[in-house]
Amino acid sequence: MNTIYKVLGLMSGTSLDGLDIAYCHIWQETETFWSFKILDAETISYSPAWKLQLKNAIYLSDSAHEDLDKAYGIWLGEQAKAFIQKNNLDVDFIASHGHTSHHRPEEEYTFQLGNGQELANSSRQKVVCDFRSLDVKLGGQGAPLVPIGDELLFSDYDFCLNLGGISNISFQKDGKRVAYDIGLANMPLNYITQKTNLEYDKGGTLAASGELNEGLHSQLDKLEYYKLPFPKSTGYEWFSKEIIPLIEESKASIEDLLHTFIQHNTSKIALAITENMEKKVNTLLVCGGGALNDFFIETLREKLLPHTEVIIPSKQLINFKEALVFGLMGVLKMEDKTNVLSSVTGASNDSCSGVVFFPSK
Template sequence: MSTYKVLGLMSGTSLDGLDIAYCHIWEKDGKWNFSIHETAEIDYADNMREYLKNAIHLSEEDHAQLHKDYGIWLGQQCRLFIDELGEEVDFIASHGHTSHHRPKDGVTFQLGDGQFLANTSGKQVICDFRSKDVSLKGQGAPLVPIGDKLLFHEYDFCLNLGGISNISFEKDGERIAYDIGLANMPLNYITHKMGLAYDEDGRLARSGKLDATLLQQLNNLEYYRLPYPKSTGYEWFTSKIVPLIEASKISNEDLLHTFIHHNCEQIAIAAQKHKNKGNSKSNLLATGGGALNKFFMDTLQDKLGSAFEVIVPDKTLIAYKEALVFALMGVLRLEGKTNVLKSVTGAIKDSCSGEVFFPQEV
C-alpha cells in the first residue's frame, strides 16, 4: 500500500481565494481513503481578484501573461506552505482558475501555468484536468464527482455549493452529475456591493423578504430546462443573472433572501427528481462555502422536506473537499486510472486527464 502525500489546490468561481489542502491518499482492499492534514485559505489581493475576475475580457497577450503570473503566484504560495508544513510533499495537483469555459465551442481554460508553478514551487505539478474531456466532446465539468464516487459513496447525493451549485449521485450503476445552477456567485456579488466579503451565517438574507417577481424570473431561466449533462459558469452569471440584479429595485437583504430561496428550489427539484424511490429517506452531503450559510442550509432542508436529510460535515471538509478531490485526481493521473467520467461530462469516453510538469532549473 502506497500513500501519496499531495497538495491539492482549488480556486473557484466565487473568487474567495486559493484553497490549499495537504492530503494523504491511499488505496486499500480496492477502496480509496484519505486524510486531510493541513489546510490554508489564501485571500486574493484586490488587484489579483479583479485581474482573475476580468480575465475573460483580456487580450490574448494579456491573458497569456496572467496565465504565467498566476502560475508563479501559485508556486510561491505552495513554497511558503511547504516550508511551514515541514513534511514531505510528493506533488501538487492544481485546478487553476477558470477564465473561459465554453465546452460547446471546444473551449475551456484554467489559468496557472503548470511549468511556472512547478519551477517556482520546486515540485512536480499536475494540472489542466478539463481540456482532454472537452476535446472528447465532454463538458469538462463537473470534475468533483470522481471523488464523490470513490471517497463519499455512502451518501445518496453529494451537493457542492461554490460559486455555482452542482450535484452528483449514482443512477443505474453510473455516477451522474451536473451543474444545477447558482449558489454563492449572486450572494457574493450582492454583499460585495455592500462592502462585505460575504453574509455571515446568512443573517442578512434571513432578515429579508421574498420577491415573487424576481423569483419567477430566475426560475424561468432557460438553463434550468436543459437536460444533463450540462455545466455553467461565470459567463452565464454575467450575461443572465447580473442584469436581473441590477434591474431590481428591492433591498439587498431581499435580494439575498430571494436568491437563497431560488437556489434551494432548484436544488430540491434536482434531488427529488433523482431520488431512489425505494429509499424512505435519502441523505445529502452539502459542502462548499454555501454549506457554511445557516440560512441557506435551513431553507434547503425545508424545500427538500422530510424525505431528505441534509448533512453538513466538519468545516475542514466543507471548505476543502474540492482541493482534496483534485489531489485524488492527480493520484489517479499518475496511476493511469480514470479520473474524468463520461457519465458525468457527456464525453465519448472516460479519460485519465491532467498535464504533468517537472520543475526545471531556470
C-alpha cells in the first residue's frame, strides 16, 4: 500500500491575507500522479502589527531582518502547534513556504521569512522549508513553485491559474510543464481599496461600478515586464517601483482604478492563454483569492470565450491550494524526488529543494 503522508502545509502570500494552514493526506497513485485530501484548513489573519512588519521587511537592516525571521518562525510554530492541538492531528512534518521578504533572482537572492529551526522548536515538529534558494543558486527564478502541484495533482486541466497578490499560470507546452508570473492580480486591488479603509473589494462590486481609465490602462500595457520572455517572476519590488507610482499619480476614482486594473489584469491573462493553447477547447482551473472576485472572473470569462472554460473549484481548494502544494513539495523532499522544475524556473536542472529542521532538545 502506498504511504500516506500526513502533512501540515503553511503558506503566506504577497497579498498578506494571512497565514494559510492546511492539514493534508498525500499519497502517490502512479509514477506521474499523486492524490490528496485536505482534512482541516484555516486562514489565520495577521494582526495590524504583523502585517506592517511583513510588508516593510524589505526595508529592514540585515540585523533587524534576521530578528524578524526568527520572531516570525516562532510565531509560525505557535500557530501550527495550536492548530494541531485544536484539531487533535497526527502530523508527520510541517512544510512551510514562509513569507517572501526579498525576491531578486537576477542577483541570485531570494529570502522567505520564517526561520526553520525556530519553527521546529516552537511547534515541536519536523519542518521542511526554504524551497526557493537552491533553484536560484542553479540560475533559476526560484518561482513559481506551485506548478509541480499542477503537474502531479491537477494535470486534468489544460491551464492552472493562481490569483494571489500576483497572477501566475502553469500549463503543458511541447510535452513540458511551463509556468511564469503573468503580472498583477490582487496586489493593486487591495492597495487601492485600503485607501478607503476596506481590506478588499468583496466580490469586485466597487470595480464593477467603475469605468475604464484609458490613460492608466495604456500606461499599464506599456510596462517593460510584459515584454520579457518566460520563465520570469515578479513580486512586491516590481509593484512598489512600477505600479504604486501610477496609482498615486492617477486622478481616477477608486471605482475606476479598480475597474481599470481588472480589465488590464484579465487582458494579460487571456493573452497568456490564447498564445499558448495547443487545443481548440481548453479548461482553466482558477485558485487563489482572486477566484472569489466575481467581477474579475466574469470579465476573464468574457475574454476567454469561446475557446476556454473557466473552472472555479471548491472554496477550500481556492483558498488552500498553495498550502497543499507546499505540503506535496515537502513530501517529495522526504522521498528525494524532484519538486522544482527547471522548465518552469529556467534553472540549469530540476532539483529536490528544501531544508529539513528537527526540534532541538
